[in-house]
Amino acid sequence: MLSNITFCDLKGKCVLTRKYRNDPLVTNQSVDIIPKLLLENCTGKTTDGDYNSSAFDFESEDDINLHAITNPILEHEGVHYLLIKFNDLLAVALCSSLNDNRMDAFEEFQFLREACEVLDTYLHTLTLKSLRENFIIAYELLDEMCDFGVPQITDIKMLKNYITQTNRKILKPVEKRKDNLRPPEQITGSINWRNTGIKYKKNEAFLDVLEKVNMSIDSSGKVQNSEIIGQINIRSRLSGMPDVKVGLDDKGLITGNQMFIKKQRNESLNNQDSVDDMDYEDTSGSYPDKDTGMVLEDLKFHQCVKLSNYENNKTITFIPPDGNFTLMQYRLNCSSKMLKPLILCDTQYDLHEGSRLQIIVRLKSNYKKQSVANNVLVYVPVANEYDTPTFKHNHGKVKMIADENDSTKMYMVWKLKNLAGGKDYGLVAELQLSSTTTTSKKRNEYLSKLPTRIEFQIPYYTTSGIQVKYLNVNEPQLGYKTYPWVRYITESGDNYVVKK
């Protein structure tokens, strides 16, 4: 149970605070102390100063950059601070340790994150500035989402129905007379994500199958480990209360996953790679090419999916919320031989005795010729102390960008608007290094070992081969026709890296 939610800037200065409980431990001072706590935690020192003296002088510490949270849970005088960074804000939940066995830190963190997301939607983007301008609606939302420290409602679609505070740039209020504004019945009902009486002239559903590929590739171009994080996003524009069923062509990965889990178990137990001689006859596997080389490790569904149906007969059925939502997320672990790297990159990092740094990057696309990757970005980490960079390359643009979290780190970013399959490009960069102290040399050596990260997008392509077979919509009362639209995209995940 949280006693207080506070939003502050990255230095810990309070912007907005909502007190939920009258807790003897959580006082105004507990909020005032946040900057000091952050500072201590950043430098790792504990000062013995008297915490109760309210006049702290933080002006002198302006130059200290609090870029990263070193610990999400801080403690001071029996008050626990749970921290989350969101854009340029810190959201802090204060909890007293007196309630410890009633405090589910897991729940609080999740709530904090969802609360930030709700505010983000309401304020367009949740930033320091937008929060200061729209504190009234923020208070109202905080009151509605959580009462006395007990999380209540964070469903944005429901909240929009009755939290309509007009505040200049805010989303359009529901077209109702003000005095009729009341919480919708469904909010406490069993289908608490969809309003009744939704009507569309044309009933459509848009499905996006989005797959993010994470891979680490060693210097010789061999895949060390790879995974696919996929999700199916739906934008539903359907009338009434439709029952929807989605059919997937997934080679038995999702709709029949038990055998793959079993396979994985056996593999890890016996520690051997031979999966070919395993027997699937007893399972429902009707797919001839058994060895997809992928293992479903994780599968998660939206609140609306009837989980018991999935558990019993592996069908995905649901009553969709209106508008955009993520139906499901899955994660596939790929055995290294099956998935070859989509984009390969070879980086050479030559540090010429402290004075000059030469970086040679070779980029190679490894997919079919008819596919094209868009917005390919190659991130090569370099130190921030350099001058007169020169670049030689035959495609795209090169820029230097500072790292968000680490001010001493920069990235050399090579941007290619598009990259067709089977192509090969090169880049030679030279940087002059100014200082030759041991620390900077140490830094450069450290940076030279960091892997190169690549970002890209390949439309009309799924790496796993998963496809949507059908989308059945059944609205018992209205009985209309629907038009499903399906798109496929493959993207790089946060962790598509090539080691040096």
Add this chain to the structure above:
Amino acid sequence: MGPFDKKLKKFLSNSIRTAPKVPSVNDKLDINSLRDYLSSKYPQTRKDAVRRVIEQMTLGKDMSILFPDIVKNMGINNDDIELKKLIYLFIINYSLVKPEFMILVINSFLQDTLSDNPLIKCMALKTMCMLPMSMIIEYLEEPITNGLLSDNAYVRKTSIICLIKIYNYDLIMFEKICPTFLNIIYTEDNSMVLGNILHFLMELDCEKYINMSFTQYLNQNLEKLINILPECNEWSRISVLNCISKYNNKTYPLSNSQIVLLVNKVTPFLQHINPSIIMSSLKVLFNFVTYIEDDSGIKIWEKLSMGIISISNNPSFELQYILMKNLKIILKKLPKLYKYLDLKNFYLKLNDPIYLKFAKLEILDEMIVNNLTSYNLKSIVSEYKDYCNLEFNNEFIQTIINKLGNLMLLLDDNKYIDLKLDIIQFLTEEINYQNDAVMINLCKKISFNEKYSDCDKIILPWVLSNWESLLTDKSKAFFVNYIVSVHSEVSNFNIILNSLLENIADEGPETQLMLIQAMIRLENIDILNKIFKSNVFSIDIKELITFYQRLLETSNSKEEILKFLNLHQVQSDSKNNIRDVIPEHKLNYWFHNLGTLSSITYKDSLDDIPPRAKILYYQNNKTHNEEADIDLATVNDMIQRESNEMNLLEFEDTGNFGINENKSTSSGKDAFDDLLGLF
């Protein structure tokens, strides 16, 4: 006039600004002109003015002087919810400063609680409960009782929360409303209201007010709770699951079929998108896992591991962090899980924040140490090697070097010699700028009696070429210990020793001690006596020197002396030391409170509350329960004791539980003291 005309007229009066407009945020505005705007005849102007006042208020300006003017607006436009909310916000903010005005507003509040719009009703209820309770408590009984009986679920769920507030403040008032509350806890079938009720029951003294324990209540209502799960919204589902996870199956054992049903209903939620629901479901399953037979066909272990893996891949680093911290407890309690969890899931990622990296390292270590043979050690070593390049952080790299060192200790010499050589080679060739940590880990494997092995062929040259750059006391001590134990292989051993002895005054205590012990081992009595005479040691070491001297005088056999010396070897990590031991009762406490802060920080909740908090806690309890009458002296006593204990209980940064270590050193000292007395 038709309805359209009416609307048009209202629209015109609201929006056409013939009337004064309230200036925007940037202009300065004094109190008096604001007051004028607040009493303007145009509703829109008044509302803007209220908003403007609230704005000023949140900026920290004192607007309490406008209290009467704001309150005047309360009665005028009763249907405008937005205006109402603004005014309520104002009242809450100044209720403490201007208690004398409260009497003005209470009537309006009470009127609002009678509104047929649930939103207005709940807003009034909520706001009333946020005002200082002493002013408002006497007015609350009726609205809350009515709210609890309302047929609107939204009103009921709000009233329940209001009741929690009253329970926390005034027990007498609570007891008045209690009968109504008791009625609905059995009959309520709306999931969201039920969620709040359960939240309350967890907080409530159940024995006293509903004449049964919480478990008993759950036992009676279990079926209902299980069936309502699919209907719940996310947060009430979490409360229901959390409640069931607190079920005490020892006092009210469930039948086997009941457990199977429960587990079958809960396991589907392991695939929910909200990680918090997954965690709560896991907690329920952990609570019952010992009662499920393995052949019941539930595949409980597979499902548990799937849930854990699912959270460990959640994009939220904080949640991953909590899971990692909790996993240590879970694995200790349910060692069977080791088999089902793949080590790969806990490998570090480049983008993980530093705290998560440390937590993951700890789990990796835990799994490797306890289940060494079942993993592919080669890939683990290569992972660890990679990690040295992940961060530009000395502490982090040192931790990894230590983990590699520990791994070397664990590995059997004959079977894994290649792997060991590989690690040593890596440590000696690839790691720069970390000589101290590398030295400690290379040297700690050698105990005095061990033979010169293949590994030493690589270690020795490195040690000899790098010892001069050592900085810390500890690493030097390790170096001395090592070099003495292999001195027959070192050609320039005497030169090294002499240079060390020359500078003995500058060394730290541990190194000094090691040097003295080295002299004893080498039976180099002359030098020893010379050292003893020089006055460069701290008091602790001086005491020991006296002891050694007496020992040398009385006995001439080297073995006897060495036997005593073993008491004070360099504090070396043996294989057993690597494994942490958590006391059973703590383990149980944490296991039953997974996800709570104490299970993350590995502290006992009550024991570790700091003194100031403790006083507040007891004061708070005193106002709550009259019988808990603890005078301040006892509290102070407790604090005194607490602070002593806390020093002992403090954990090391490495996550190793330091209790054993402290005890062993102190007992070692005692033994010495005893001996000193003897001589």
